[in-house]
Amino acid sequence: GENVEQHPSTLSVQEGDSAVIKCTYSDSASNYFPWYKQELGKRPQLIIDIRSNVGEKKDQRIAVTLNKTAKHFSLHITETQPEDSAVYFCAARIRPSPLAGGTSYGKLTFGQGTILTVHP
Amino acid sequence: DAGVIQSPRHEVTEMGQEVTLRCKPISGHDYLFWYRQTMMRGLELLIYFNNNVPIDDSGMPEDRFSAKMPNASFSTLKIQPSEPRDSAVYFCASSFRPLNTEAFFGQGTRLTVV
DSSP states (O other), rough: OOOEEEOOSEEEEEEOOOEEEEEEOOOOTEEEEEEEEEEETOOOOOEEETTTSSSSEETTTEEEEETTTTTTTEEEOOOOGGGOEEEEEEEEOSSHHHHHGGTTTTEEEOOOOOOEEEOO | OOOOEESSSEEEEEETOOOEEEEOOOOOOEEEEEEEETTTEEEEEEEETTEEEEEOOOTOOOOTEEEEEETTTTEEEESSSGGGGGEEEEEEEEOOOOGOOOEOOOOOOOOEEE
């Protein structure tokens, strides 16, 4: 089945610096890679996602890159702010079609999370 | 739509008791996921359904855990008997297959077994 590894587990940066979180996945049937942000005591919420037919996607200060060959993807946050402090999760989703995704079609697996702290 | 709705928000129960967590997915969504979140293990996928049918329950820890989805608008996760190590936040999430887009999470149920 799909296995998603995420690093680092904790990341501490100064305000204005960049932060990078990296993930690897194992199942080549995965084609959708979302990133979620979870603030303390709240639910995970999507901040950006990327599909396997795209190598990079950017949304203001957030960008995600995908290397399908190496099966890894990364989240980049530039000009970090204290409000960026949270837990970030990467995830990989297997194609939702039973024909393309095998017996675990549509499965959504998360990495272990990264606690990001941005110091003012 | 009000989003994914979970109940109860908090549950405190004694060891050995049965616990039932409930989830109402977003209307029209055909995938429903149950996750357990702890500090040690992060977000673990327990089981997920597509069109009310369980697709993969390999994440269910043991036979004390069971999940059902009797219709497209309701799912339950049951623990019987509960143990202190089951204490965690349980999230339900739903998504819409044809677009293969984000999964929307409910607010979670914080379970404490004493």
